[in-house]
Amino acid sequence: MNLAAAAREFTIVVGVSPTSGSPGALRWAADEAAARGGRVVAVRAWRPHAPETATGGRLPSVVADERSRGSEESRLADDVARVLGHDHLVETRVVAGKRRSVLVEESRSADLVVIDAGGATALGDRWLGGRLVGVSHCPVVVVPPRR
Numbered sequence: 001m002n003l004a005a006a007a008r009e010f011t012i013v014v015g016v017s018p019t020s021g022s023p024g025a026l027r028w029a030a031d032e033a034a035a036r037g038g039r040v041v042a043v044r045a046w047r048p049h050a051p052e053t054a055t056g057g058r059l060p061s062v063v064a065d066e067r068s069r070g071s072e073e074s075r076l077a078d079d080v081a082r083v084l085g086h087d088h089l090v091e092t093r094v095v096a097g098k099r100r101s102v103l104v105e106e107s108r109s110a111d112l113v114v115i116d117a118g119g120a121t122a123l124g125d126r127w128l129g130g131r132l133v134g135v136s137h138c139p140v141v142v143v144p145p146r147r
Contacts, residue, residue, distance in 0.1 A: 010038030012108040014090075015048055016102050017118060018044060018072070024143040025116040030084055032112070032141075040090045041110070044076045045102040056120035069094060107136040114141045 015027045026042065033040045045099045048065045058086045073094045080090050095102045107113050115135055 010036045010112075011110045012040050012112045012114055012125065013039060013080050013103070013106045013113040014040060014042050015099065015113065016042045016044050016076060016079055018075065020117045020118055021083060021117065022118075023083045024078060024145065025114045026083045026090075028143045029088065029112075030088070032114075037067050038111070041106070042076060042092045043074065043100040043102060044092075044094050045096045045097055046072045047098065048096060059068045065100050069096075100135075103132055104135050104137070107138045107140075110138050112139055112141060114143060116143045117145055139144065 010033070012033050014022065014025050014028045016026065028041075029040045032038075045067060048068065073092065076092045078096055080088060080092055084090060095106070097105075103113055111129070113132070115132065133142075
């Protein structure tokens with residue numbers, strides 16, 4: 001272990017689904033962080049919508065995307081609070097990009113990435129967990145449904 005890794009707090013990144021809220025993954029990560037004296041960062045991938053054309057063929061301002069991102073940040077905070085309570089110490093982060101790319105990038109600064117299996121286990125190689133494990137920069141924990 002290098003000195004920089006030893007000096008920083010054990011970090012668990014949790015990928016939080018916009019559909020399920022990933023309750024099992026959040027609870028597991030919070031328990032693991034408490035046991036290790038670490039911290040949890042809840043991350044949601046967000047993809048801005050393609051801008052619609054404004055009157056006269058001009059592109060509209062990016063204000064709509066910032067509102068959309070702000071709305072997604074609020075939804076993520078609500079999802080985490082619904083699972084862990086309002087007094088949680090989890091950092092929340094909405095990152096532009098596709099789920100796998102966002103989680104791979106976040107794994108660079110994490111000690112552990114946690115995702116829930118969701119209902120996608122039947123998708124085989126297309127399943128996020130299967131694709132993520134092979135390219136992550138740290139170990140990945142996949143929490144089964146109904147944990």
